[in-house]
Amino acid sequence: MTTNDVVGELRDGMTIGIGGWGARRKPMALVRALARSSLKDLTIVSYGGPDVGMLCAAGKVHKLIFGFVSLDLIPLDPHFRAVRQAGAIKIMELDEGMLQWGLKAAMIRLPFLPTRAGLATDVQQLNPEIKTIRSPYGSESLLAMPALELDAALVHVDHADERGNGQILGDDPFFDDLYCGAAKRRYVSCERIVPTAELTTLGCIHTLALNRTLVDAVIEAPLGAHPTMCTPKYGIDLEHLKTYAGATGDGWAAYQQQFVDVDHAQYIEAIGGRAKIESIPPTVF
Amino acid sequence: MADDYTLADLCIVACAEAWRDDGDILASGMGLVPRLAAGLARLTFSPGLLMNDGECRLAAEPIPVGPRAPGYEPQIEGWLPFRRVFELLWSGRRHAMTIPTQIDRFGNINISFIGDADKPKVQLLGVRGIPGNTINHPCSYFVPNHGPRSFVHEVDMVSGCGYDPGRWAPSVRRDFHELRLLVTNLAVLDFQGPDHQIRVRSLHPGVALDQVREQTSFPLASVDDLGETPTPTAEQLRIIREVLDPKNLRASVFKS
Numbered sequence: 198m199t200t201n202d203v204v205g206e207l208r209d210g211m212t213i214g215i216g217g218w219g220a221r222r223k224p225m226a227l228v229r230a231l232a233r234s235s236l237k238d239l240t241i242v243s244y245g246g247p248d249v250g251m252l253c254a255a256g257k258v259h260k261l262i263f264g265f266v267s268l269d270l271i272p273l274d275p276h277f278r279a280v281r282q283a284g285a286i287k288i289m290e291l292d293e294g295m296l297q298w299g300l301k302a303a304m305i306r307l308p309f310l311p312t313r314a315g316l317a318t319d320v321q322q323l324n325p326e327i328k329t330i331r332s333p334y335g336s337e338s339l340l341a342m343p344a345l346e347l348d349a350a351l352v353h354v355d356h357a358d359e360r361g362n363g364q365i366l367g368d369d370p371f372f373d374d375l376y377c378g379a380a381k382r383r384y385v386s387c388e389r390i391v392p393t394a395e396l397t398t399l400g401c402i403h404t405l406a407l408n409r410t411l412v413d414a415v416i417e418a419p420l421g422a423h424p425t426m427c428t429p430k431y432g433i434d435l436e437h438l439k440t441y442a443g444a445t446g447d448g449w450a451a452y453q454q455q456f457v458d459v460d461h462a463q464y465i466e467a468i469g470g471r472a473k474i475e476s477i478p479p480t481v482f
Numbered sequence: 483m484a485d486d487y488t489l490a491d492l493c494i495v496a497c498a499e500a501w502r503d504d505g506d507i508l509a510s511g512m513g514l515v516p517r518l519a520a521g522l523a524r525l526t527f528s529p530g531l532l533m534n535d536g537e538c539r540l541a542a543e544p545i546p547v548g549p550r551a552p553g554y555e556p557q558i559e560g561w562l563p564f565r566r567v568f569e570l571l572w573s574g575r576r577h578a579m580t581i582p583t584q585i586d587r588f589g590n591i592n593i594s595f596i597g598d599a600d601k602p603k604v605q606l607l608g609v610r611g612i613p614g615n616t617i618n619h620p621c622s623y624f625v626p627n628h629g630p631r632s633f634v635h636e637v638d639m640v641s642g643c644g645y646d647p648g649r650w651a652p653s654v655r656r657d658f659h660e661l662r663l664l665v666t667n668l669a670v671l672d673f674q675g676p677d678h679q680i681r682v683r684s685l686h687p688g689v690a691l692d693q694v695r696e697q698t699s700f701p702l703a704s705v706d707d708l709g710e711t712p713t714p715t716a717e718q719l720r721i722i723r724e725v726l727d728p729k730n731l732r733a734s735v736f737k738s
Binding site (some may be wrong): 245263264266273278282292293314315316317323331369370372481 | 549594601613617
């Protein structure tokens with residue numbers, strides 16, 4: 198399956214969850230395919246990085262469900278800021294832990310999960326659809342974080358086999374398993390598709406973060422997280438993030454033409470080639 | 483006492499006090515001064531503190547800020563991916579210091595946006611984990627630009643909860659909520675004024691109480707024995723300069 202095949206299975210108005218965190222292991226090859234598609238009115242659920250900014254710049258986002266949008270090494274994403282400051286998208290702004298809870302609730306088929314996070318803040322005031330619940334074991338009120346059910350999940354991992362077992366070699370799996378668990382259709386891009394027998398030779402058993410109950414389709418997209426990091430293979434491409442962040446206003450069209458409206462092989466060429474990306478050292482925070 | 487310290491050094495030393503007597507909990511300093519302060523507390527009076535590396539590793543010692551020296555590899559003592567961070571912070575075993583954009587008299591803080599929720603004038607980061615932090619474990623704040631735009635009557639978006647009684651339903655548990663310390667470029671403050679409103683605890687050398695009040699949009703109480711913020715000791719300066727920030731990144735904090 199290709200990234201464009203994935204887009205062909207998606208529809209206008211869908212709710213799509215995107216794995217990773219900030220500028221870390223984002224499924225950017227899939228995100229670029231979304232950005233150059235004719236899809237519209239999407240609801241995006243993300244611990245946001247350039248995935249969110251790019252889809253905002255490309256006019257794909259109807260609503261964003263998020264806890265933050267940051268490029269990590271560049272604190273704020275200008276494309277996200279531009280649509281927000283224009284009042285052009287709807288939002289559901291959540292505490293990071295609430296977002297996790299919403300995905301988890303959807304994954305385990307519960308209508309909500311209780312938490313204290315969000316109480317006594319404007320997260321509660323600005324999201325009146327989020328209710329509170331009284332503990333049946335006492336009198337405490339808790340916030341009932343509703344399940345965040347996704348039509349589709351997009352994540353990027355290091356390796357996967359053809360059947361959909363996914364391996365994450367980076368030290369933090371983030372919440373990719375929850376995104377997949379919360380979604381009806383689960384699309385996993387990977388650096389390399391490998392035979393099942395190779396998986397446990399490439400990393401310890403703890404790296405096998407996605408089992409195939411959580412995955413519908415595997416897409417081979419080497420360097421598919423660029424310009425975000427996919428350690429240990431490559432770090433964040435700060436130079437490219439600066440180019441991306443600088444392409445505001447009228448500058449976006451040229452960026453989109455050069456880096457988005459191209460296939461994955463052309464994209465890697467436009468960046469400067471495979472060796473260049475693989476030489477980006479692991480990011481130190 | 484040393485007399486060749488900078489304002490950044492003074493603030494780092496003052497911020498470090500937030501973690502005194504905290505024991506074996508995660509100390510999260512978000513931003514340069516809070517991070518250096520957590521490291522200073524860890525290397526001096528709070529040796530039990532745990533620190534992370536900006537990702538998912540617990541480092542057994544504070545990692546110097548800036549590019550790592552060739553060959554330097556921090557000693558790792560544990561694994562703390564984000565999902566475990568949430569478990570840890572919801573369990574209360576953490577004390578975080580962050581940099582709010584706005585703060586009001588009760589310690590409600592904003593890091594999300596300035597202006598209107600539907601069409602903000604300035605979009606910032608978003609609430610991140612601040613709602614969960616503030617209701618679950620001790621939090622402290624550092625404000626490098628104490629002024630009427632940061633110390634406001636009302637924050638534009640309550641990202642982190644303060645002591646405002648009108649914000650708390652009676653049935654919501656408040657006993658895990660604690661705002662500990664507030665350090666600015668002018669003074670050290672806390673939340674022990676009337677009804678837990680912000681109160682001045684000490685003034686930085688050369689700063690007058692009236693000056694702090696002029697830079698604050700709401701009335702400020704102060705402690706009776708208002709003194710001067712302790713200046714860094716020679717040993718504290720040595721640790722900051724030689725161990726925690728050898729490249730002097732802190733020189734940029736108050737440049738503008």
